[in-house]
Amino acid sequence: MSRYKSSDIFTNEGDIYQEFLDERGVTRLQQYRTQKWPLLTEGTRRSFSVRRHVWKLGDSYWKIAGDTYDRPSLWWLIAWFNRSPTEAHNKVGDIILIPAPVEELLSLFNYGAR
16 A cells, blocks of 8 residues: 555646646646654654664665565655654664554554555
């Protein structure tokens, strides 16, 4: 299931976008609004079991989510839980936390597990 499931969709079709739209041969673009994610409090963090992972050269959230959850597309849960939006925010030797269970994490975002 997509993390964009509950996001609002809006359309860019105003004059300000006209040159951009003309270059691409389209009349409008639909985009997702930035999703408001739940606040990650220390209480919320403590409510999950975690596995510690030492960041290594070549690591990615995508790969770790695939290895841990068998669903690489859930990489964003690990990023959110660690308050680290991209791999570029981590360096070799950093400890990141891999939260579980994934179904309970997804419930914070009003998602089903699949």
